Amino acid sequence: MPSETPAAYDPSAYPPFAVTVDLVVLTIRAGALRVLLVRRATEPFAGRLALPGGFVQIDEDLLPAARRELAEETGVRLGRAHLEQLGTYGHPDRDPRMRVVSVAYLALVPDLAQPVAGTDAAEADLVPVAAVEPLDRLAFDHGRILADGLERARAKLTYTTLATTFCPPEFTVTELRAVYEAVWGTTVDPRNFHRKVLASDGFVEPTGETTTRGGGRPAQLHRQGSAEQLHPPLTR
Amino acid sequence: MPSETPAAYDPSAYPPFAVTVDLVVLTIRAGALRVLLVRRATEPFAGRLALPGGFVQIDEDLLPAARRELAEETGVRLGRAHLEQLGTYGHPDRDPRMRVVSVAYLALVPDLAQPVAGTDAAEADLVPVAAVEPLDRLAFDHGRILADGLERARAKLTYTTLATTFCPPEFTVTELRAVYEAVWGTTVDPRNFHRKVLASDGFVEPTGETTTRGGGRPAQLHRQGSAEQLHPPLTR
DNA sequence: GCAAAAGTGTTACCCTTACACCCATGT
DNA sequence: ACATGGGTGTAAGGGTAACACTTTTGC
Known part of the structure; x- marks a missing residue:
């Protein structure tokens, strides 16, 4: 906010920019971290x-x-998604x-069961991040934005409780663990993970219900806890 | 990047924005964390x-x-400053x-010995953050930006080696500790701090020189280490 | 019964914390 | 000598990681 222009405030006197938002929408499906990408129908980068x-x-x-x-673009209703x-x-x-400044947002959403159909004409797909073509093949500087989004997502999962935003409204501890394993491609000890999650205040809340959808002994169902705060680092 | 405009790319067809950058410049002087603020000479918010x-x-x-x-605005040369x-x-x-979108940057700089004289006419001051007037008295939404900058700075100091960017080119471990104490207003055990800093790879590098400028036994001088990376949380 | 997944107990190990203690300088 | 800050040693306590073990379901 400079003081260079004392008198008239003519917008056309300042360099005109276009401003866009771009979205890195991450979800987990079939054990893989995926990003929502659209196929451009028009130039540039058709x-x-x-x-x-x-x-x-x-x-x-x-x-x-x-x-x-x-x-x-996704039909996701917002109570259940994280957007930053x-x-x-x-x-x-x-x-x-033209001169475009784009503000990128990172969204973490539960698996969108409905096939994602963009309102804009272009085809839309949930692409496993491990299988995204070389990042510099993406349109504009979207490869860089995606890389930054993945880095941010991984970082936040390590020190916040955000992993729950990848889960359905009710989930088991094992399903939550699968999120971490999908994001880093590693395995996590189920026993220690179980204890740490339950010990971390506000991470998850038990619903009282159980499910056997994973096979084996019935598991407690949980919902997202109240604390979207920092918590002691989990896993890795 | 929509596909709504297939044919002509007339910039005036898109909503015109002005884009600015605003800076949260933090430094430490006289044991206090300070932020660089300017006094506006013109409307709005004169x-x-x-x-x-x-x-x-x-x-x-x-x-x-x-x-x-x-x-x-500060005459700071950039090798020694962190800007994100x-x-x-x-x-x-x-x-x-008018419609202005402002991209805010956070700068951590060593104490600018030279009195900060802005090239823009307005008066400039390093204000202790503890003494900044109520944030909603700042111009525009700068109170919110400043609050976000302080939160980010405190967070990054806990899990990166960025504290060294507040120090002069050569500094003692005690001077580095003073940074943490100034930022949080707490005290830190000098013995444990000393060991942790030296044990953390790439945090600081010894110059081989010593100084007695703090009084008492001569202290080793250090410079900023090579690792601007994450490191195990320090203090708190 | 058996396989499979949920959940608990136990122990070794590491890192942090607290603090006693020694070191090297200026006055 | 003594005050002042620099720096090292060490032991107690908390958290993590590894893994043996028990529980509860489906088939």
Whole structure:
């Protein structure tokens, strides 16, 4: 906010930018961490995979814009999803059409059972992150944004309780453990994991119900705990 | 990046935004964590304290814009400063003049011995964060940005080696400890701190020189280590 | 009964914390 | 000598990791 312009506030006197939001939507399906990508139908980068996103409206705040795009592209209702700002990307040449600054958001959502159909024409897919083509093949600088989103997601899972946002409304401790194993491709000791999760205050809350959907002895069902706070590092 | 506009790419067809960078510049002086604030000379918010910042130029990337503003406002040369993106603030009403999206950066710098004289006319001051007036008295949404910056800085100091960026090129372990004590207003056991810092690989490197500037037994001098990475949590 | 998954107990080990103690300088 | 801060040794306690073991279901 400079003091260079004492008199008139003519917007056209300042460099005009377009502002977009782009979304790194992560979920877990079939034991794999996946990211929502769309196939671009138009130039530039026609035919290339890209992150979903779109222009911010002139009277719209950034987070609502991201929420709107998430809803439009995935149909996810928001109580169950985590959405946070990831970073802003504004290299002058990132969009060949014009000067665009894009605010990227990171979304962690439970497995979207409904096949994801974007309202925009392009085809949409949940791609396992391990199988995403070389990142520089993505449109714009979306490879970098995706890499940053994955790094952020992995970091936050280690010191927050966010892993529960990948789970359905009711889940077992084993299902929660599967989240960690999917995100890092490692295995975690089930016994120690079980204890740590239950010992961590506000991580999960028992519903009182049980399920045998995993086979074997019935497991307690839990829902997301109240604490979205930091907690002692888990696993790794 | 939508596919809504197949044919012409007329920039004026998209909502026009102004984009600025704002800086949360933190340093430590006289045992207190301080933030660089400027007194606004012009409307809106004339006379109010604000974060330094300014408009991004049309062909300028965001980080260089922040670097430029930092250099212009503080004269800090960049090898010794840490600069990272903090977040982006774009509420439609945050600037009464027009729609402005501001990308905030967080800078951690060693004590700027030279009195900070902004190139922009406004008066500039290093204000102890404990003494900053109520945050909602700052111009625009800068109170929120400052709060977010402080939270980020405290978080990063706990699990990275960034505290060294507050120190002069050569410093003693005790001087580094003073950083932690200033940031949290607590005391830290000097003996255990000493060992932990030296045990943490890449945190600091001994120069071989010693100093008695703190009084008492001469202390080894160190410089910033090579690892700007995560390390086991320190203190607290 | 047997396989499979849920959940508990136990122990070795590591890291942190607290604090006693020694070291090297200025005055 | 003594005050002041720099630096090392050490032992108690808490948390983690490894893994043996018990529980409860389906088939």
